[in-house]
Amino acid sequence: MSLTDEKFECFKIDIQDKIAHIILNRPEKMNSLPISFWSDLPRIINEIDHDALARVIVISSTGKHFSAGMDLSVFSDAENARNEENPKTDPGRKKGSFYKGLLKLQETFNCIDNSRIPVLMAIQGGCIGGAVDFASASDMRYCTEDAFFCIQEINIGMTADVGTFPRLPHLLPMGLVKELAFTGRRMFSNEAKDCGLVNNVFPNYDDMMKEVMKIAKEISKKSPLAIWGSKEAINYTRGRTIEEGLNQIAMWQAGMYNPQVDMKEALGAQIEKKDPEFEDLYPIKKGFGLL
Structure with missing residues (x-):
């Protein structure tokens, strides 16, 4: 069964x-993120990536709000599991299991970085709690x-x-991150645009999705190898020096870059x-069987 034909609790998939x-696609639940979300999202993104099913991924949602964050069922299921545990359970082992x-x-969200x-x-309405974790992992x-x-x-x-x-x-x-984290206040779209959290703001959902x-x-028309290399290089710079970043892109070019393939195609098409x-x-x- 293809990915687009599968039935998911949270998602609809379209590849064109x-x-x-x-x-x-849980508008009646404000697109909250139940237990299935945390296993289905990486599976979906990894399958699209690993099987080379697309060159770009767009994530959006239905309904008034993008997502209300972690579904309360995740917390209640965890609490029920704790209540059912043997009271003699070793605290160290218990906490170690929670940690892992x-x-x-x-x-779950590392799959976006690694893709x-x-x-x-594309975000409309509320992007709350775990949805902020989700959004911060996306590329744009x-x-x-x-x-x-x-x-x-x-x-x-x-x-x-x-x-x-x-x-x-x-x-x-950093100061703005701490203010948002310590107060729990809402950052509205104009502030999100001004500080660079979002690339652009649109009057309504339809205008946003169209753009x-x-x-x-436009991205899908570019060399997918060059796009991959650019994403790797940009992500690699986080927490590293300029020298380390330059070395990484030099290694990438030495290993993956071939001017006789994508550059030749790009320049020929321009002519x-x-x-x-x-x-x-x-x-x-x-x-x-990697080779």
């Missing part, structure tokens, strides 16, 4: 013209005028723990005044 559109479980949860292809996110963000962002965790007595704090300081000034798909289409036709990335082989 080298663009994969992942749609959060949280690391597994954090891996070879760009991930664009766009929103509607009615959008707002809220680190909701502080308002329910906890610390955001699945990606907001490692990623948001690379997108916003985001236009950008995705002939036509769109270049680049080869797709190859699927990532599994197991030991």
Whole structure:
């Protein structure tokens, strides 16, 4: 069964013209993120990436709000599991298990960083709690005028723990991140645009989706190998020196760059005044048959 034919609790998938559109589709639940989300998202993105099904991913949602964050069922299921435990359970082993479980949860959004292809996110209404972790992992963000962002965790007595704090300081000034984290206030679309959290703001959902798909289409026409190399180089610079970044891109060029392939195609297309036709990335082989 193809990915687009599968039935997911949270998602609808559409792949056309080298663009994969992942749609959060629980509007009646404000697109909150239940347990299935945390395993389905990496599976979907990894399959699109590993099988080279698209060159760009767009993530959006249905309904009034992008996402209300972690579904309350995730917390209640965890609490029920704790209540059912043997009271003689060793605290060290119990906490160690929780630690490894949280690391597994954090891996959900790492798939976006690790994907070879760009991930664009279109946000309307509320982007709350775990949805901020989600959004901060994407490569580019766009929103509607009615959008707002809220680190909701502080308002329910906890610390955001699945990606907001490692990623948001690379997108916003540190003092602003701390203000949002300590107060739990809402950052509205105009402020999000001014500080660079989103690339652009649109009057409504339809205008936003039209423009985001236009950008995705433009990206899909570029060399997918050059796009992958650019994403790798940009992400690599986080927490590293300029010298380290230069060395990384030099190694990439030495290993993956071939002027007789994509550059030749790009320059030839310019001379002939036509769109270049680049080869797709190859699927990532599994197991030991890598060659």
